[in-house]
Each structure stands twice: as structure tokens, then as C-alpha cells.
Amino acid sequence: MQDNRSSEKRPISIAENQTPAIPVLKAFIYLVMVYLGVLALLPVYLVFINITRSTPEINSGLTLLPSVHLLDNWRILNSTGFSLSRGFFNSFLIASLTSLCATYSSAMAAYGIHVYQFRFKRALWGMIMFVMLFPLSLSYIGFFRIVFSLRLLDSYIPLIVPAIASPVVVFFLRQYLVSLPVRELAEVSRIDGAGEFWTFNAIILPVMGPALATQAFFIFVASWNNFVLPYILLSDRKLFTLPMMAVLLQADIHNVEFGGIYLGIALSFIPAICVYIVASRFIISGITAGSFKE
Template sequence: MSKKMKSVYGDVKENYSFKIKLKSTILFIWFLILTIICLLPIYILIINATRSHTEIANGLSFIPGGNLGQNFKRVFTSPEYKIAYNALHGYKNSLFITCCSTFLTVFFSALTAYGIHVYDFKLKEISYSVILLVMMVPMQVTSAGFVSFMSDLKLTNTYWPLILPSIAAPAVVYFMRSYMKSSFPLDIVEAARIDGCGEFRTFLSIAIPMMKPAIAVQAIFAFIASWNNFYTPNMILISVDMKKKTLPMMVSALQSSDKFNDYGAIYLAIALSIIPIIIAYVLLSRFIIAGVALGGVKE
């Protein structure tokens, strides 16, 4: 190669390297900004949980305060706060509802998506279209009829209306089927049938492991949605004792009542309520990245 060709090649390589570095730098700055936007409210929430009511009222601060112990004392030992907020019962009630709802959502949505994807039947596309149509109907439109129906069944002031409807999750079914269309070959089902594996066992032993990333993503979303759900429990759990209410309902009672005017204690109660969401994300996020080809068909 001549010196001129080497020079041109070197310039092209240097120019290409510069473009790659510039693009990487821009993307890094952009994702850094997005990260700050996402984490800043949580950081301010945690900081305010350590400050007093007066300090919060005086303005924003990014430096932790020294009132964390007093806020804990007020939230957990003050008689007036115990009337509206009981962390132990709130966590227990919300965790029970959320865990049951999350399991039913991801399991039956995966089962429905598996059935639509694997089996051929006459009303297959119509059934899927109906699921998509149901997904477009907001909860607020059907809430009055839902509460009336639950009242007729005498299920108000119970947890069943907050758990059982989770079986029908059209958006999750749509996501699961889209994932299976791209990552779940039908050849593996045929191979399992030839080996004598039953249909339900095929779903449990082959489909579920291959769908772990999709299940993990939807489990996180379902957990967060159920844990933060205030609208439906507020309609169903009308006259139950405060100890049977969910944690978001307890936090809302603290925020809306004029009796509780200590912002530091309220921020602490809100900060404590997001801990299970963080734990759920930490436990499930590894499945999103890990083994997408788990159980896949090898050529």
C-alpha cells in the first residue's frame, strides 16, 4: 500500500473513530440527563424525609436534615398518626394484594398468549382483537358498573375484587404474545409433543423458562401498578377498619387530613411506601438481561 493510500486510510479511520466517540458522548450525556430526571424526585423525597416541617416549608434543599429520628418517632409512636397510618398492617395488606395480583396477571396472561400463539382455531384472530379492544377501555369508564356488580355479589370491603380481576390483563397478553411471536419457535412445542410431553407441562417446563425476560418485565409493571393502586381500593374498601386498608390509602389519609401537618413525617411515610417497589425491581431485573435464549431451539 502506498504512502498516499495509507494516509487516506488513516484519515478515514480517524474520522470514523471521532464520529463514534462523539455519538457515544452525546448518548452518555442524554442518558445521564434522563437518569437525573428519574432519580431526582426520589432523592428529594428521601432528603425531605430527614428534614423537619419548618425546614421543608422554608424551601428546597439537597442536603439531608437531622430530623429523621423525630419523623420516625412521630409516624410509628404518635397516637394521632397511628389512627390513620399503621405501617405494619399497611405493608401486610398491600403485599398480600399485590403479590396475588402480580402472580395471577403474569401467569394467566402468559397462558393466554401461549394458547393464542401455539394453537390454531377458528376464532383465533377475533379473540385476539377482542382482547385488544378491551385493553382500550379505561377503568374509569367501567368503575361504576364494577362497584355495583361487586356490591350485588356482596364482595365490597373484601380483597377479592382487588385480586381476581387481575387474571384478565389485556395489555400484558398483548406484550406476551408479541414476545412469543419473535422469540418462541413452534418447532419446540412439536418436539415436546413427539416426546410425549403434555400440553400444560409443555407450557410450564418449556414456555415459562423461555419467557422469563418478558415475565420479569411484566411482573415489575404489574407489581408497581397494583402496589400504587389507590383508585380501585378506595372504591371497594369503603367501610373497613383502617388496619385493613392498603398502604396508599393510609398515606393518602395522612396527606388529606388537616390533623397531620408535619411534612417531614408525611414524606417519611411516602418514602417507606416505595421500598417494596425497589426490592421487586432489584429481584426481577436480572431476569430481563439474563438468558434470553434460555431453552431455545439450537439449529
């Protein structure tokens, strides 16, 4: 009996001998995550440190401790014609309208591709996947020629309307719909006598809430930080966005005030941080929910 008991306990002892490897693996994973977190947050931290330093202090090298020149940099920033309120308004107007148009139109396209059956459906989906492979910068020259021929330079229309066609957002939302009983919900709504447009707006859109919030945030941040396309299309200073105004602080190469530049850069991405803090719960749920298929 003792031999049988000892033989039965041997697998347990082997398993117990393997358990110390698990805490080591977790510790390694945590170290990697901490390293990546520090690597991502360090540039942002240095920006906020440099807004408190003068230009000679910034030229002297890096430091992790703040200085006392924040008010001086604020005066320098205002003396350069930096219109903070106008830049905020222009950037918020473009980013919010772009986010709204791109999210709604992409949700409608994703719903149509997922629910309805029509000819060339696979070809359309393949074309969306194919377009995702090309960077947006390849279209800048042709896009500028089209905008110029339509006489839409110095206008927000070419910055907002093209966002309606967003293949990346369509792809993400369609993958999110795969994990939901969308076809069943649409069928029940049709049985109750609801139209297609009402079904989409009143039933499907609320179900897609987390995914819509996620994509709306990403589109808002991308549009808010967009510099190249507004720089190409806008020449009227009254229409300049906040990133464009921050770059204009470097116009005088003989007298560059780095403290004011860092302050302008910090002010330009503070709204994006605030939006993320407010919508973080929906963003996390929206990213994870589309990973599962029921």
C-alpha cells in the same frame, strides 16, 4: 507507483476525517442519558431528604442536604395511627396474588393464541389490541356497580381476580413467544406422550422465565402503588393498603406534618425498590429477549 499509492490512501484519509464526529455523538448521548437519569432520580432523592426534615424546614423550600429530624418524623408517623405492619401485609398480599394470577393466566392465554389454530383467532388478537387503547379509569364506575351488586365491597377479591384478564401482559408474552421455538417444543412433548397442560407447565413456563419475571415485577409494582381502586372499594381501615394509609396522614388539613407524610411515602415504595434489585437481571433479559425474532 507513488501516484497509485497516494490515490489508494485517499479514501482512508477521508474516513479518518469523519471519525471525530463519533466521539462527539457518544458524548451527546451520554449527556442526554445523564440528564434523564438525574431527572428520574431527583424526586426520589428529595423524598429521602425530606424524611429527615421537619415541617417548617420543608415549608421553607428545597434542599439537597439531609436534616436531623428522622426520629421525630417516625414518632409523628406512629402517633397518627399509621399501622406499618398491617399496611405492609395488606399491600404485599394484594400485590403478590395479583402478580401471580395475572402472570400465569396471561402466559396461558399468550401460549394458546400463539400455538393453537382456531376460528376467530385474528379477531381475538385484534380485540386484545383494541382493549389496550382504553385507560383503566374508564371502567371504574361500571366496575364499582358490579362489585356493589355482588356485595364484594371491603374485600380483596375485586382487587385480585380481575387481574386475570390483563391484555398488556398477554401482548408482551405473546411477542416474547414469537422469538422462541415454542411450537417445536410443544410438538416434541406431544410425541413423547405428554398432555397439553403438562407441556405448558413443565416445558413452556421455564422457557418463558425472563419474560414472566419482567411482567410479574411490573404487575407487582403497579398493584403495590395502586391507590384509586382500593380507595373506591375499601372502607374498613383494617383492609387499607400502604398507599392509602400514607394519604390518610393528610386528613387533618389544619395540622399537616409533611415530614411524617414523606416518611410514609418513602416506606411505601421501598419494597418495590428491593424487588427490582433482586429481579433486575431477569427484568433486563426479559425486556431485551422479546425484541429479537429467530
